[in-house]
Amino acid sequence: MAxxxxxxxxxxxxxxxxxxxxxxxxxxxxxxxxxxxxxCKAQAPAVPQDVxxxxxxxxxxxxxxxxxxxxxxxxxxxxxxxxxxxxxQVLRKELDPIKGMLQGKLKLKGDLPTIVREVxxxxxxxNSAASLDTLFLDE
Amino acid sequence: xxYSSDLxxxxxxxxxxxxxxxxxxxxxxxxxxxxxxHALVVTDRYLAEKTGIVNGIVRALGTRCAGVYSxxxxxxxxxVVNEAAAYGRSRGADSIVSVGGGSVIDTAKGVAIxxxxxxxxxxxxxxxxxxxxxxxxxxxxxxxxxxxxVTYVAVIKDHEARRKLLFADYHxxxxxxxxxxxxTVGLPPSLTAATxxxxxxxxxxxxxxxxxxxxxxxxxxxxxxxxREHLPVALRDGADIVARGQMLVAATLGGAAFSNAQVGLxxxxxxxxxxxxAVHHGLANAILMPYVVRFNNDVVADRxxxxxxxxxxxxxxxxxxASGLALAHALVDFQHRLGIPTSLREVxxxxxxxxxxxxxxxxxxxxxxxxxxxxEQAEILAVLKAAWQGxx
Numbered sequence: 001m002a003x004x005x006x007x008x009x010x011x012x013x014x015x016x017x018x019x020x021x022x023x024x025x026x027x028x029x030x031x032x033x034x035x036x037x038x039x040c041k042a043q044a045p046a047v048p049q050d051v052x053x054x055x056x057x058x059x060x061x062x063x064x065x066x067x068x069x070x071x072x073x074x075x076x077x078x079x080x081x082x083x084x085x086x087x088x089q090v091l092r093k094e095l096d097p098i099k100g101m102l103q104g105k106l107k108l109k110g111d112l113p114t115i116v117r118e119v120x121x122x123x124x125x126x127n128s129a130a131s132l133d134t135l136f137l138d139e
Numbered sequence: 140x141x142y143s144s145d146l147x148x149x150x151x152x153x154x155x156x157x158x159x160x161x162x163x164x165x166x167x168x169x170x171x172x173x174x175x176x177h178a179l180v181v182t183d184r185y186l187a188e189k190t191g192i193v194n195g196i197v198r199a200l201g202t203r204c205a206g207v208y209s210x211x212x213x214x215x216x217x218x219v220v221n222e223a224a225a226y227g228r229s230r231g232a233d234s235i236v237s238v239g240g241g242s243v244i245d246t247a248k249g250v251a252i253x254x255x256x257x258x259x260x261x262x263x264x265x266x267x268x269x270x271x272x273x274x275x276x277x278x279x280x281x282x283x284x285x286x287x288x289v290t291y292v293a294v295i296k297d298h299e300a301r302r303k304l305l306f307a308d309y310h311x312x313x314x315x316x317x318x319x320x321x322x323t324v325g326l327p328p329s330l331t332a333a334t335x336x337x338x339x340x341x342x343x344x345x346x347x348x349x350x351x352x353x354x355x356x357x358x359x360x361x362x363x364x365x366x367r368e369h370l371p372v373a374l375r376d377g378a379d380i381v382a383r384g385q386m387l388v389a390a391t392l393g394g395a396a397f398s399n400a401q402v403g404l405x406x407x408x409x410x411x412x413x414x415x416x417a418v419h420h421g422l423a424n425a426i427l428m429p430y431v432v433r434f435n436n437d438v439v440a441d442r443x444x445x446x447x448x449x450x451x452x453x454x455x456x457x458x459x460x461a462s463g464l465a466l467a468h469a470l471v472d473f474q475h476r477l478g479i480p481t482s483l484r485e486v487x488x489x490x491x492x493x494x495x496x497x498x499x500x501x502x503x504x505x506x507x508x509x510x511x512x513x514x515e516q517a518e519i520l521a522v523l524k525a526a527w528q529g530x531x
Contacts, residue, residue: 099349102266102401112265113504116507120514
């Protein structure tokens with residue numbers, strides 16, 4: 001069953017997908033830089049208000065994934081913000097998240113060189129998200 | 140030309156270009172066109188004290204000149220930007236005119252941020268963090284290479300950390316670039332060569348970039364044609380206004396190309412060896428060129444063929460792969476003809492530091508756009524070792 005984009009159910013399934021991904025476990029084995037938060041800007045009707053996801057990542061494991069508000073998300077050492085349309089492109093693998101950050105399509109708060117070193121981890125995270133059956137409420 | 144059906148790109152080149160011998164005299168008119176009347180001139184001490192260039196700009200600005208900051212060093216730093224911005228603020232500057240090479244223009248981009256946003260430059264390191272227009276900025280380049288007059292990037296060194304910080308944002312693209320070939324006539328041969336080869340590296344890496352697209356291809360390939368024809372002439376006769384002018388155009392074309400398509404492994408390594416061992420950026424790129432071409436050749440040989448053709452290499456009857464290798468040879472020959480160093484050991488990079496350079500290059504933003512994905516330090520180290528040895 002398709003799950004609504006960035007809903008609690010979708011986030012829980014996303015955590016399972018990350019932890020079930022051999023690609024992610026391998027690529028992110030050295031990740032010790034802490035939480036990565038994602039913020040999707042509001043776009044009614046699909047996303048009525050700004051929403052954040054908190055991903056506690058450590059050495060190839062997603063220890064926690066939860067929905068948070070923007071203020072909390074901004075406290076993460078790495079916070080990636082994008083418009084709803086951009087996140088759709090990421091999930092459909094039409095936009096590479098790291099290139100998106102460099103082009104300003106996604107905004108990164110955090111140390112860019114650290115993220116640049118993690119190209120494969122980022123791709124694995126995207127692949128995990130893309131593997132989910134996602135319902136986009138504006139479609 | 141190798142574009143895929145899912146090609147999508149964003150191209151931005153908003154800078155107004157003013158070209159011509161003597162066009163620097165238009166700086167006051169251009170400033171007025173921006174609706175500003177109190178410009179801080181940012182430049183270096185050599186240009187201010189040993190040439191008449193800065194005096195000419197100040198005269199052309201007249202009462203629109205708020206003051207001159209002339210302490211930008213060859214390898215500018217964060218502290219210089221902070222100091223220049225404080226001076227500009229104290230003079231009530233509402234705009235900037237940068238007169239100089241890449242270091243001066245990049246410093247002025249940093250000053251443009253601070254005059255609008257306040258704070259310290261380090262607060263704005265990163266990509267696309269700004270949300271509004273910055274202080275209006277007119278560039279008057281006195282070298283032909285960086286293309287910084289049209290790019291969204293400023294590279295400024297953190298001298299304490301021995302690393303180059305990247306500031307990349309569409310809001311720091313200069314408003315106006317005045318390309319006056321008369322101002323580059325006094326550039327010494329070594330700098331003419333190094334900066335010209337920097338422009339060549341921009342054209343080449345834009346054409347091979349993972350983000351390549353047809354508009355940047357057109358700009359990059361024409362930059363390569365112009366450099367091949369006019370750089371040797373500018374070196375032979377520094378007073379040749381045609382050659383000097385076309386090199387300025389080539390640098391601007393290369394800048395617009397890479398500001399959109401981006402650069403790759405060559406620049407990732409050049410940024411590191413420049414920061415760690417003070418190798419001139421253009422020279423570092425030049426030395427690395429043949430080796431990066433070889434590294435990428437199995438992925439973008441068709442692109443190397445286009446570059447080879449633009450560079451005047453005879454590739455009829457050759458496969459794409461052979462064209463790429465012929466390009467690598469032609470680049471080395473070109474460098475020999477220009478009389479520049481062709482190995483990293485000749486420019487003082489110690490062999491013992493190559494591994495550390497390779498490790499650091501992995502974290503450079505440019506590497507994301509390299510034609511061939513690079514994720515292992517060993518891959519970069521192999522390129523560095525070959526470039527250190529030289530004699531490709």
